[in-house]
Each structure stands twice: as structure tokens, then as C-alpha cells.
Amino acid sequence: MIEKCKLIEFPQRGDERGHLVIVEGNQDIPFDIKRVFYIYGSDRDVVRGRHANYNSEFVLINVAGTSKVKVDDGTNKRVFNLDRPHIGIYLPKLVWKDMYDFSEDSVLLCLSSEHYDAEEYIRDYDKYIEVVKKIKK
Ligand code: TYD
Numbered sequence: 001m002i003e004k005c006k007l008i009e010f011p012q013r014g015d016e017r018g019h020l021v022i023v024e025g026n027q028d029i030p031f032d033i034k035r036v037f038y039i040y041g042s043d044r045d046v047v048r049g050r051h052a053n054y055n056s057e058f059v060l061i062n063v064a065g066t067s068k069v070k071v072d073d074g075t076n077k078r079v080f081n082l083d084r085p086h087i088g089i090y091l092p093k094l095v096w097k098d099m100y101d102f103s104e105d106s107v108l109l110c111l112s113s114e115h116y117d118a119e120e121y122i123r124d125y126d127k128y129i130e131v132v133k134k135i136k137k
Pocket of ligand 1: 035037039048049050051116
């Protein structure tokens with residue numbers, strides 16, 4: 001599953017007036033965008049996320065500043081640097097994710113394939129490991 005977590009480079013149409021980055025649902029990213037939220041003002045020692053989702057897929061983009069995303073599929077772990085406004089990371093469903101090491105100016109834009117539903121979040125790591133083990137069987 002971890003191999004599905006991929007950095008995506010978005011088309012840029014900047015000119016002498018400034019930068020413009022385009023993210024079209026179902027074109028530049030592999031889902032229709034149903035929800036947008038963004039995270040800023042997190043201190044560098046804060047770890048956010050710490051969950052997996054049964055249904056939601058995400059794309060995370062540091063539109064300003066930098067952060068890191070650690071993904072974990074229960075077997076493998078990988079760390080991705082989000083450090084450019086035209087690069088995002090695609091996260092499939094059922095991957096455990098931690099977002100951390102936020103720069104002071106970090107604005108982390110999160111696009112999701114689903115509306116918010118607290119029930120589809122797995123927030124307990126041991127439960128997550130149980131869930132992925134069952135799926136692999
Ligand atoms: P949380 O999922 O803990 O944030 P993160 O994963 O980014 O660290 O969300 C913080 C609070 O906001 C929590 O009470 C749930 C709520 N929330 C919504 O109501 N809608 C949303 O789309 C999101 C992402 C969170």
C-alpha cells in the first residue's frame with residue numbers, strides 16, 4: 001500500500017505577475033475533491049494527523065512553508081518532505097499518517113475525496129494494525 005503514496009507535481013502557469021499552480025480534481029489528483037481544510041500555526045514539535053481513514057483519500061500541499069509527512073501501512077514507513085507549493089503528496093485510504101516538523105510559516109492545504117465523518121477515522125494505532133492485518137488475510 002505504501003507504494004501508492006506518491007508525490008505529485010502540479011501544473012504551473014505562472015508568469016511575470018507571479019506564480020499560479022493548478023490542482024484539478026480527477027485530473028491532477030486521482031479523486032473528486034469533496035472537502036478542503038488547511039492547517040497552520042502548528043509549532044515545530046507538534047505531531048498532527050496520527051490517524052488512518054477507512055474511506056478518505058487525501059492530497060496534502062504545503063502552499064506556504066514546509067512540513068514532513070510520515071506514512072505507515074503497518075509494514076513499511078516512509079517520510080516525505082513537503083517543501084514546495086507545487087508539490088503534493090497523495091495518500092490513499094487506510095494509510096497511517098503523521099504530519100510534523102512544521103515551519104513557522106507552514107500552511108498545509110489538505111484536499112479530501114470525502115466529506116468529514118469522524119466514524120471513518122482510525123485514531124488508535126493498535127486498532128489500525130489489527131484492521132490492516134485483517135485486510136491482508
Ligand atoms: P484532526 O483530525 O485531529 O486534525 P489533524 O488530523 O489535521 O491533526 O481534527 C481536529 C478537529 O477538527 C477534530 O475535532 C475534528 C475536526 N474536524 C472537522 O470537524 N472536519 C474536518 O474536515 C477535519 C479535518 C477536522
